[in-house]
Amino acid sequence: MLKVKSVHTYYGNIHALKGVSLHVRPGETVALIGANGAGKSTIVNTICGQIKPLKGRIEFQGQPIEGLAPEEIVRRGIALVPEGRQIFATLTVESNLEMGGFVHRNNHRQVREDMTRMYDRFPILRQRSRQLAGTLSGGEQQMLAISRALMSRPQLLVLDEPSMGLAPLIVREIFSIIEELRREGRTILLIEQNARAALQIADRGYVLETGKVVLQGEGNTLLEHREVQRAYLGKGAGQIVDA
Amino acid sequence: MTEHTLAMDILQYTISGLTVGVIYAMVALGYNIIYNVTEIINFAQGEFVMLGGLFAAFFVGTFGMPIHFAFFSAVFTTACVGLIMERFVIRRARNTGVLSLIIITIAISIMLKGSAMLWWGKDPYSLPPFSSGGPIMIGGAALQPQALWIFGVSALVVLLLTLFFRRSVYGKAMLACADNPGAARMVGIPVRQMVLLSFILSAAIGAAAGVVITPISMMEYDRGAMLGLKGFGAAVLGGLGQFFGALVAGAILGLAESFCAGYLSSGYKDAVALVLLLLALFFKPEGIFGSGEAAKLKKF
Ligand SMILES: Nc1ncnc2c1ncn2[C@@H]1O[C@H](COP(=O)(O)OP(=O)(O)O)[C@@H](O)[C@H]1O
Ligand SMILES: [Mg+2]
Numbered sequence: 001m002l003k004v005k006s007v008h009t010y011y012g013n014i015h016a017l018k019g020v021s022l023h024v025r026p027g028e029t030v031a032l033i034g035a036n037g038a039g040k041s042t043i044v045n046t047i048c049g050q051i052k053p054l055k056g057r058i059e060f061q062g063q064p065i066e067g068l069a070p071e072e073i074v075r076r077g078i079a080l081v082p083e084g085r086q087i088f089a090t091l092t093v094e095s096n097l098e099m100g101g102f103v104h105r106n107n108h109r110q111v112r113e114d115m116t117r118m119y120d121r122f123p124i125l126r127q128r129s130r131q132l133a134g135t136l137s138g139g140e141q142q143m144l145a146i147s148r149a150l151m152s153r154p155q156l157l158v159l160d161e162p163s164m165g166l167a168p169l170i171v172r173e174i175f176s177i178i179e180e181l182r183r184e185g186r187t188i189l190l191i192e193q194n195a196r197a198a199l200q201i202a203d204r205g206y207v208l209e210t211g212k213v214v215l216q217g218e219g220n221t222l223l224e225h226r227e228v229q230r231a232y233l234g235k236g237a238g239q240i241v242d243a
Numbered sequence: 244m245t246e247h248t249l250a251m252d253i254l255q256y257t258i259s260g261l262t263v264g265v266i267y268a269m270v271a272l273g274y275n276i277i278y279n280v281t282e283i284i285n286f287a288q289g290e291f292v293m294l295g296g297l298f299a300a301f302f303v304g305t306f307g308m309p310i311h312f313a314f315f316s317a318v319f320t321t322a323c324v325g326l327i328m329e330r331f332v333i334r335r336a337r338n339t340g341v342l343s344l345i346i347i348t349i350a351i352s353i354m355l356k357g358s359a360m361l362w363w364g365k366d367p368y369s370l371p372p373f374s375s376g377g378p379i380m381i382g383g384a385a386l387q388p389q390a391l392w393i394f395g396v397s398a399l400v401v402l403l404l405t406l407f408f409r410r411s412v413y414g415k416a417m418l419a420c421a422d423n424p425g426a427a428r429m430v431g432i433p434v435r436q437m438v439l440l441s442f443i444l445s446a447a448i449g450a451a452a453g454v455v456i457t458p459i460s461m462m463e464y465d466r467g468a469m470l471g472l473k474g475f476g477a478a479v480l481g482g483l484g485q486f487f488g489a490l491v492a493g494a495i496l497g498l499a500e501s502f503c504a505g506y507l508s509s510g511y512k513d514a515v516a517l518v519l520l521l522l523a524l525f526f527k528p529e530g531i532f533g534s535g536e537a538a539k540l541k542k543f
């Protein structure tokens with residue numbers, strides 16, 4: 001469904017992605033893990049059209065999409081839950097959802113129906129539908145960001161560090177939401193620093209280090225991998241940090 | 244007898260204050276629209292008002308257009324000026340940050356004023372009123388029929404704008420652009436088109452204000468700056484981005500000016516707007532109707 005082929009992305013003369021290749025098949029949940037600054041968000045932003053790659057190809061459903069505007073990429077069926085949520089803080093919760101369905105704006109009925117579906121999934125959002133989105137708690141904002149992305153009825157859902165900055169209890173809740181989306185058969189690209197949680201729910205995973213994919217494989221295999229355990233799961237190196 | 248005169252005076256000042264206040268409110272609406280979408284304060288807003296009045300005078304004087312037709316032509320022409328301004332100046336400089344863009348709008352306002360002076364000269368122009376007939380007398384005070392047109396046009400503008408931003412998807416999309424342009428693009432909103440639309444709308448509303456006021460107070464090339472300043476005062480007083488606030492603040496400003504001119508001296512009239520603006524900035528920077536909550540959620 002999504003094929004990223006040896007993509008190089010620069011910020012000025014900072015070489016942020018050094019030939020990254022990865023793919024996502026229909027119905028799969030793929031995790032992309034890596035430390036802070038590894039280039040995870042850069043991949044996301046390159047796929048979603050915010051940054052243009054200097055070299056390489058990105059194909060979505062057989063069509064090249066590198067260099068298209070973000071608006072067009074949403075229309076093609078990729079929706080992003082951005083890092084740091086990026087909800088419309090000064091708009092109401094309901095307007096946020098409506099904006100999520102902007103690409104379907106000419107089909108009012110569908111947008112209303114989808115909105116009801118989101119409220120059924122997250123009843124707290126229904127309760128807060130008239131509130132400004134900026135007044136929601138972090139976890140609620142993340143639910144809103146996920147719902148907003150789903151409103152465009154994406155073929156591929158990309159989540160950039162959905163657990164960032166949330167309390168452990170909320171993180172668990174967010175991962176169970178992602179797990180549920182996966183069970184519904186959605187295609188998901190999950191970007192995470194929280195390697196264990198991400199690999200546990202993923203079919204496959206990629207490990208990114210300083211702009212390069214250094215490891216890839218099935219979720220479980222990666223979880224067992226010595227290098228991954230050492231570098232990302234805090235095992236065997238005497239670390240007690242475990243996200 | 245004196246009591247009667249006093250009441251008459253008060254009524255007269257109220258009428259003329261509201262008439263001009265409504266114009267300030269329309270200028271403030273123009274500021275609010277562009278601000279809502281881009282967080283830019285467009286200091287060329289007053290020039291749109293000037294252009295509206297002068298274009299209408301030009302269409303009536305040169306082409307002999309009927310006034311109502313000239314109204315729409317002037318609004319359309321000024322909207323095109325707004326379009327050109329965004330498309331060829333603002334858009335090219337869009338990566339320079341809000342403050343630079345605000346300064347650019349000041350430059351544009353100077354250019355528009357200069358061009359208007361070269362084109363129309365320094366003399367004021369007039370327009371026939373929208374409907375004939377002498378002033379209507381209410382309790383001894385005179386109400387120009389044109390004032391009714393001013394109230395009608397501005398009420399219609401406010402109503403349509405409110406519906407647009409509250410109900411329509413495009414209106415909300417414009418607000419979303421102001422809130423977070425990056426996220427707006429990520430949900431598929433064409434941000435640049437929305438910014439363009441905001442400039443066109445603001446120019447059109449400014450021009451409408453300019454055409455309806457010209458039959459009462461005439462129009463010349465350098466009126467934009469003062470109208471812009473008063474409108475800005477109303478926008479800040481009412482809370483930047485607040486349409487209803489702009490309306491009330493415009494009325495307050497117009498009334499304050501009119502009573503000041505009547506009871507103190509018309510020389511102090513222009514200072515009133517500035518004093519109110521300063522008071523607002525000191526004591527309630529989010530404006531009378533601005534929501535402190537929404538202001539905190541904004542970036543600056
Ligand atoms: N806008 C930017 N300008 C310059 N360098 C950037 C920018 N964004 C990210 N980088 C750099 O690119 C690298 C990858 O960043 P990023 O993709 O955000 O990492 P991650 O999401 O994995 O934490 C980092 O070294 C970062 O400093
Ligand atoms: Mg990141």
